[in-house]
């Protein structure tokens with residue numbers, strides 16, 4: 001963990017004026033590779049350190065819609081298959097939002113088939129992140145409501161940018177959405193499973 005945090009500091013994930021800056025070398029060596037499927041999730045893997053930087057890149061607020069969730073799961077699978085990858089830093093490419101959480105429009109006025117597919121993708125994201133063999137760190141560089149908060153909780157460690165404007169929490173009950181019991185009991189009451 002200490003090594004990973006040192007690494008995140010080396011990569012430039014340092015909080016200053018509420019921002020988490022990501023300074024990465026422009027020149028990519030053979031030890032570094034990048035991938036993205038549709039550019040909603042950007043991954044930069046540094047083989048020399050074993051640390052992958054995953055940035056959500058779905059402006060304006062990094063909504064977790066079906067496309068992004070699917071891309072997230074594919075990216076996680078690729079990293080899990082990379083034997084050189086030991087740790088993952090999850091952050092946002094946007095300046096003040098980590099993620100605004102689930103895309104409410106994915107649950108509104110859609111067919112039962114679509115909603116089913118969407119919730120399957122949500123569960124898949126949780127399984128991939130919470131069940132990951134990698135050491136996972138959420139570098140929360142902005143607002144993180146609802147599923148953004150749950151994503152951070154699913155990581156092994158969390159660091160949040162020091163800015164009083166940014167909020168994080170489970171606000172979804174205000175929208176009439178309740179996080180599923182399996183998620184809440186695992187993340188918020190882990191003692192039940194130990």
Ligand SMILES: CCCCCCCC/C=C\C/C=C/C(=O)SCCNC(=O)CCNC(=O)[C@H](O)C(C)(C)COP(=O)(O)OP(=O)(O)OC[C@H]1O[C@@H](n2cnc3c(N)ncnc32)[C@H](O)[C@@H]1OP(=O)(O)O
Nearest residue numbers: 100101102103104126129143145146147150151154172179
């Ligand atoms: C491993 C983890 C697994 C997670 C598993 C989760 C399962 C658990 C199930 C349920 C729990 C979770 C539920 C949710 O996530 S519900 C969503 C909760 N999120 C919110 O309520 C966010 C509300 N948004 C905001 O507070 C703000 O947008 C902001 C602070 C994030 C950013 O503010 P700002 O920069 O001023 O942007 P705008 O508000 O102007 O937003 C831009 C644009 O985006 C639309 N929008 C914002 N959030 C959502 C959303 N969640 N769904 C759909 N659309 C959203 C907003 O309406 C604007 O649209 P426009 O007017 O058309 O431009």
